[in-house]
Amino acid sequence: MWIPVTLAAATFQILRTSRQHQLRTELSTNAAGFVRYAYGVPLAIALSGVLFGVLGRDVPAIPARFWPTIVTAGVAQIAATVALLAAFKQRDFAVGTVYSKSEVLIVAALGLVGIGTGLQPLGWVGAALVTLGVASLASKGSLPSLLRHTRDPAALLGLAAGAGFAVAAVTIGAASRSLSGAPSFDRAVFTLTALLLIQTTINAAWFLVTDPGEITRSARAWRPASWVGLFSLLGSIGWAWAFTLESAAKVRTLGQIELIIAFAIAHVALREVHTRADYLASATVLVGVTVVTVLG
Template sequence: MLWIPFTLFAALMQAWRNAFQKQLSQEAGATAVTLARFVLAGPIAALYLWLLYRWQPQQPLPDISLPFVAYIVAAALSQILATALMVRLFQLRNYAVGVGLAKSEAILAAALGVFFFSAPLTPLGWLGVLVGGLAVWLLSGLRRAVGGPVPPATLLMGLGSGLAFALTSLWVREASLVLGLPFPFGAAWVLLLVISLQTLVLLLWLGLRDPAGLTALWRRPGLTLLISLSSCLGSIGWFSAMSLESVALVKTLGQIEVLFTLMISAWYFREKLGRQDHWGLALIVLAALCVMWA
């Protein structure tokens, strides 16, 4: 059951990271904001791994194989795409609808896990996934959008982000399993390698195509640090949880991030919750109980 506290911690960190990214997205492009998630996270991940080996120095180093490298590269590129699409959603008027579509990640991860990754769910697990999807539908504003068409760009970016995040999570879990190191060392190695590759790719891209994006991050070092720190801490939680439990269950429980987001909004931004929000929160709690019992 250790995956549960790791998931709750990851969801809390992700809620803060999204808030910081949304703030930075008003001043920088999608690629630059995506880099902010990774650029300072590498040293933090390296420190975390170093502390693990100081704690248990007898643990072996990883044996790198071709399948492991393939999973790392696929996960790194997929997460870059998912984050860039999410940041682009922050810049649209239909932010709530787009994020709600992106939260289809849990359902997509469950379906992909069953058909392609040999990760079946129990009926109770499926119930939790579906209830969680309904909860996000209520909380995100999708229900209010039923009366009119969802803009095609928002629809494609939202579902594309959810699919890319789902694939990232599944490939991260496969990389941890292929590596074969004891918990939490396998997850820590996957985290460090994925973040390092992502940082290198985005630095090269921005250096060649958008130097102004690097300048924008340089002008906001405090906000960039907050994004990287909350992102890395969240990734430690996600990667650790997914090395212990199926992605669908982890991501369904992780939808409690919506609760944390609304709590931040109510406490920090003084926003009030409506009746629909309370129903959505109740369903998230029900979904969390289902997946924990599953």
């Protein structure tokens, strides 16, 4: 079950990212990120209302450890996003993206030290292949030159982003699994609603202190931003549900297939021409994903 859920989450994430990219013509980069939470949280609250109110399903039992865990997840995800955006400003999109893809290996490493669930030995091989293939695609064939910039600020910020996303993945799963007395989907929805409430509050508070106009501009862009909120909600439900069903290491490794989906869309819909190296990198990702899914 976790495989189709993860693939759906990755697809919705691509759709959300494309909409956010379009929003950057109207909003700042930070505000375009903020709408992901601000427009997603009303939909999450409405879904929770239908699920636990209208349909009368039982609200999951909430242990004390749920709240610090989900707060950690929310802060880690925000910090990772900020680090990634800062990496883009320091150098370019490719450098930040390549190093942020270390997330897959960091999630697996956290499992080794007892934070989350680790991979089997062959799973590590698959995760390494996925990371290599995704990094090669993201760098557009310039991976060797990018690796020479390991100590660049953009690379370090990308690694920080990868670490933040890894912590978020593990803690979202831990928070959802800590709930009891409800099906996995219900626990995922409750977890996501709490996560978005925390992230919206933190982001709004930050803008109120630094630039209140960002909130106003985000509200004015409600038409395109609503799509971001919808796709963000659907994607986030998928991730939270998948983390509930399977280890974060496997989910995030399979989730890297989003770049392959984007690659295919660009080839079919946009008629983009790709090199032999691009196809080799794509094949590497697919082999790695298969290894992790079957043997990891």
